[in-house]
Amino acid sequence: MAPVVRSMLVVDDDEDLRELMKEITSSMGVEEHVVAGGLRELEGQREAALRCALAILDVNLGPGAPTGVDVHHWLRREGFDGRIVFLTGHAEHDPRVRAAAEIPGTRVLRKPIGMADLAKVLERT
């Protein structure tokens, strides 16, 4: 298996999925995790979040809440220089997903993905 990132940020409004992703990526070799259910929760962990090498963001973070795209903009504004990958259950024609796909240098993955695909995302570049 190729070397994986040492630290990662997970932002998803589904608690079970956040927890599961943390478990799986830990088993794959990721040592540090920052997990949040949304932007507000993330702001409380600003320093740790900005140190991560990879961010996996859900696009839809609940009705009325800032989206994954907002989280992306916040991270970049705050100086996050790691890779950002969007993981969404929504289709390409969803305006939020379209907005995410239009951001240069990001990838958008459609749920559900297998653990092998997740492992590829974690690979250090």
Place this chain on the structure above:
Amino acid sequence: MTFFLHAGFGVALAALVTFTGLSVGRRDRKHVLFAVMMFVLAAYLMLAQLQYRAPDWETMRPLFRTAWWMVSTYVFLLGWFSCEYAGIRLPRFVRWGAAAITLVFIVWNAVNPETLYFERAPTVAPKVLWGNQVYMIEGTYGPGGYAQQTFTTCVFLFGIGAGIDLVRRGSLRRGAILSTSNALLLVAAAIDVQREVAGADRPYLSEFAVAVMALLMSLELAIDFRIQERKLDAAVTRLERFMTVFLDVRDRVNTPLQTLMWSFELLQERKRPASEHEVLRMQRAVEKLVELSEELKRETAADDLRGGRDGPTVR
């Protein structure tokens, strides 16, 4: 009298234009048939006016022949239209039989128009009807005339029956108009037969009855079209709403599905039974999927997407 013929011609022409327009790009055969019927009727009424002005049989003969082609075609189309309008599918031998009879009349008319209707070549006599100086045929019915009247009567009776069948199936207005129109034609034809037999001095009523029928059916088809349009609008709105919900649910299904997928992959990789915590997590994912499925079921039931059709007669 000329005024009524002109009015009938106008009605047929207006209906022809309207239903030709409505038929473009649509698969509704009844509108196409009705447009063709109106074309034939307009042509017939124009010829009828010319016939009333023809002073002798030699002048009238080509007009009479062409007019009877129109009549034969119209009667056949009317039978077909009644089938389409009432959503009735006749056995093949009946359909082909009617077509064959019509073809015989058309060929007969081409060969010898006199004997299709009369026993021998009729005479033409000047008459004054409703204040108009006209020329009318005087002749005795022949076997061809009786055969054609019998066939025409059968078509009218079928139209009345098709309307009654529609009423029985719950389409009161549509059925009543189809039956009334055909009954009107039947009564007018019966009076015209009596006129021929008794030699009474009055115009052919069928010409006016068919114009009234055209007017009635035009109105009915227009109402029918509007109702169909409204139903279509409502169905599109329902479908759009359902589509929105469906797409939303389709996307929301992916998160619990992702949880289940990774949970199973993780269990397979670890080769040990799931902990209570893991089982509960999977259970929650399944509950979310069930919840979304219920949401979809509720939406489908509330919208009744398969409903909204007006019985089997609506195409």
